[in-house]
Amino acid sequence: MNEEEGKMGVSRRAILAxxxxxxxxxxxAFAQKGEVVIATTGGLMEKSLQEHxxxxxxxxxxxxxxxxPIELPDQWARAVAGARSGNVPFDIxxxxxxxxxxxxDLLAKLDCARIEPNALPNSCFEHGxxxxxGGMTLVWSxxxxxxxxxxxxxxxxFDVKNFPGPRALPExxxxxWWVPTMALIADGVPADKLFPLDIDRAYRKLDTIKPHVxxxxxxxxxxxxxxxxxxxxMTMSYSSRSVPLARSGDFDFTWNGAIRDVGNWAVLKNGPxxxxxxxxxxxxxxxxxxxxxxxxKVNFDSNNREAAGMIPADERKFRPxxxxxxxxxxxxxxxxxxxxxxxxRERWTTWITK
Amino acid sequence: xxxxxxxxxxxxxRHLSEAASLALLVxxxxxxVVVFLLPLGTLLHESLLVPAPTLEHYERVFAQPVYLRxxxxxxxxxxxxxxxxxxxxxxxxxxxxxxxxxxxGLMAAAVLLPLWTSVLVRTYAWMVLLQxxxxxxxxxxxxxxxxxxxxxxxxxxxxxxxMSHVLLPFMVLPVFSAxxxxxxxxxxxAQMLGASGWSTFREVIWPLSLPGVVSGxxxxxxxxxxxxxxxxxxxxxxxxxxxxxxSQQVREMLNWxxxxxxxxxxxxxxxxxxxxxxxxxRLERFVGTRS
Numbered sequence: 157m158n159e160e161e162g163k164m165g166v167s168r169r170a171i172l173a174x175x176x177x178x179x180x181x182x183x184x185a186f187a188q189k190g191e192v193v194i195a196t197t198g199g200l201m202e203k204s205l206q207e208h209x210x211x212x213x214x215x216x217x218x219x220x221x222x223x224x225p226i227e228l229p230d231q232w233a234r235a236v237a238g239a240r241s242g243n244v245p246f247d248i249x250x251x252x253x254x255x256x257x258x259x260x261d262l263l264a265k266l267d268c269a270r271i272e273p274n275a276l277p278n279s280c281f282e283h284g285x286x287x288x289x290g291g292m293t294l295v296w297s298x299x300x301x302x303x304x305x306x307x308x309x310x311x312x313x314f315d316v317k318n319f320p321g322p323r324a325l326p327e328x329x330x331x332x333w334w335v336p337t338m339a340l341i342a343d344g345v346p347a348d349k350l351f352p353l354d355i356d357r358a359y360r361k362l363d364t365i366k367p368h369v370x371x372x373x374x375x376x377x378x379x380x381x382x383x384x385x386x387x388x389x390m391t392m393s394y395s396s397r398s399v400p401l402a403r404s405g406d407f408d409f410t411w412n413g414a415i416r417d418v419g420n421w422a423v424l425k426n427g428p429x430x431x432x433x434x435x436x437x438x439x440x441x442x443x444x445x446x447x448x449x450x451x452x453k454v455n456f457d458s459n460n461r462e463a464a465g466m467i468p469a470d471e472r473k474f475r476p477x478x479x480x481x482x483x484x485x486x487x488x489x490x491x492x493x494x495x496x497x498x499x500x501r502e503r504w505t506t507w508i509t510k
Numbered sequence: 511x512x513x514x515x516x517x518x519x520x521x522x523x524r525h526l527s528e529a530a531s532l533a534l535l536v537x538x539x540x541x542x543v544v545v546f547l548l549p550l551g552t553l554l555h556e557s558l559l560v561p562a563p564t565l566e567h568y569e570r571v572f573a574q575p576v577y578l579r580x581x582x583x584x585x586x587x588x589x590x591x592x593x594x595x596x597x598x599x600x601x602x603x604x605x606x607x608x609x610x611x612x613x614x615g616l617m618a619a620a621v622l623l624p625l626w627t628s629v630l631v632r633t634y635a636w637m638v639l640l641q642x643x644x645x646x647x648x649x650x651x652x653x654x655x656x657x658x659x660x661x662x663x664x665x666x667x668x669x670x671x672x673m674s675h676v677l678l679p680f681m682v683l684p685v686f687s688a689x690x691x692x693x694x695x696x697x698x699x700a701q702m703l704g705a706s707g708w709s710t711f712r713e714v715i716w717p718l719s720l721p722g723v724v725s726g727x728x729x730x731x732x733x734x735x736x737x738x739x740x741x742x743x744x745x746x747x748x749x750x751x752x753x754x755x756x757s758q759q760v761r762e763m764l765n766w767x768x769x770x771x772x773x774x775x776x777x778x779x780x781x782x783x784x785x786x787x788x789x790x791x792r793l794e795r796f797v798g799t800r801s
Contacts, residue, residue: 229761229762229764232764233764327747370661371664371746372746372747374742385641385642385643386642387642497763498763498765501758501763502574502576505576505580505750505755505758506574506575506576508747508748508750509576509579509580509583509747509748509750510748
């Protein structure tokens with residue numbers, strides 16, 4: 157789940173989205189002439205998609221892209237209502253990996269054979285196509301831990317003796333499985349044995365660090381603020397925030413044990429322009445030269461087989477899809493998470509409010 | 511005393527027909543039904559009857575300690591906020607009721623201006639004051655009271671303080687109008703009969719201002735129960751209040767039935783408390799007027 161998607165509150169975007177949907181309903185003529193309705197979380201993501209993909213797609217295929225900026229919960233609420241009433245509001249939606257499992261019934265099957273040749277390995281699924289990828293990384297202050305004293309893994313996050321100083325953890329997004337998963341990695345569970353999560357063991361480990369957690373971040377901006385203000389010297393962070401922090405020179409981060417954090421495209425069943433939606437997905441994974449600047453802009457890596465190879469050498473450490481980094485990412489078992497979501501959240505809330 | 515207070519169905523001394531008074535209530539009743547009762551009813555309906563009649567969501571609220579803990583904390587914080595608002599607000603309202611002209615205007619502005627500022631702005635102002643390198647900490651270290659910045663933000667004290675500030679006007683205004691309604695003759699008569707300043711306050715002014723105090727306390731308490739922004743920003747997860755939990759269920763978990771159950775339990779608590787409070791206060795007033 158990309159961080160933009162974790163924000164709370166009804167925003168201007170939601171209102172704009174409502175307006176866009178109304179406009180779409182008011183002009184059925186366009187739907188027949190060929191368009192595709194794409195829902196994303198707006199902001200920088202939407203702007204960059206427009207610049208690097210939508211415009212070229214319109215020029216090449218003559219299919220108009222109607223971009224709808226909307227928060228994820230609102231997007232799903234509308235998709236569910238649309239499936240019930242038969243008036244499906246979007247063709248393409250933004251989906252987190254758990255969404256691909258939990259909302260399977262709403263989603264159309266993709267023809268991965270036509271997409272895969274241009275996409276990253278293992279990035280096209282039955283109901284979704286990886287759009288952007290990053291990770292939940294360990295980031296630290298290089299003033300507190302300079303040079304050889306730098307932490308190397310999640311285990312060091314829990315080692316307050318050798319790495320003293322206040323910690324920060326997320327209280328937003330998918331923390332109910334991010335944080336326990338991270339705790340188990342730190343406790344020495346191998347990446348392929350993590351799931352199903354040993355929740356009791358994870359929380360026993362987390363109990364040891366809780367007194368040292370000085371701040372709980374609620375958004376990406378919040379991470380930057382907490383780290384720059386010195387309220388914490390180490391935190392779990394979206395890689396899209398770790399990268400700019402590391403570029404500034406005062407901080408550093410590692411992909412080691414980072415939990416892969418993916419945003420997907422998915423196609424709604426019975427949408428107004430399903431065929432165009434499939435055409436767009438095939439188009440999206442092409443054009444390596446557009447993926448490179450797009451990824452740099454949104455601080456997430458997009459999905460193209462050759463783009464990773466075009467990254468300049470000094471940039472590679474910042475890019476999750478660079479093979480050395482990609483192989484270090486931990487991939488969660490989303491089926492298990494989807495089936496245990498309520499329980500995981502309840503345990504998290506119990507622990508955090510104690 | 512009751513003769514001085516205009517009853518709801520009198521207007522300028524003329525009796526309104528029942529039909530006319532009902533007609534005047536229709537717009538508000540409609541608003542209440544559409545924007546309050548209907549959504550609340552939908553949520554409660556989801557919590558009890560969708561897809562089939564069930565109590566499982568309510569069972570979960572009581573079976574897992576975390577929900578009652580957060581609810582209890584919410585009640586406790588709301589109680590502290592009410593207490594602080596009363597302690598700060600009553601003297602202020604008292605002075606206001608005894609002043610006039612420019613002095614009253616300035617005090618009224620001081621109370622009302624914050625009310626016209628967004629809660630968000632006021633909350634951020636508290637964050638700036640209380641944060642690690644904030645004004646309060648700099649003042650304390652600068653004056654040598656503490657050696658290192660102390661943790662003020664993300665504590666229950668900070669939440670209570672900021673919420674009391676935000677809700678203060680809702681205490682001051684009803685108390686002020688109750689105090690203003692006490693004729694000057696009453697305390698004067700008490701003093702002529704030999705009562706000290708303190709017993710005048712205790713025997714005359716306090717009992718007569720009690721209706722204002724009750725409505726102020728009730729208003730502040732109920733508003734505090736549902737507070738969302740201030741505890742989310744000023745408090746840490748250890749200060750999480752019930753509104754945050756409900757919003758997480760609705761917006762992140764998309765679990766409306768369970769959110770409805772949380773709301774239902776809170777609503778039952780609040781109703782029970784309000785009824786109990788009313789009973790108690792009536793008794794108190796009865797005793798107060800007799801002695």
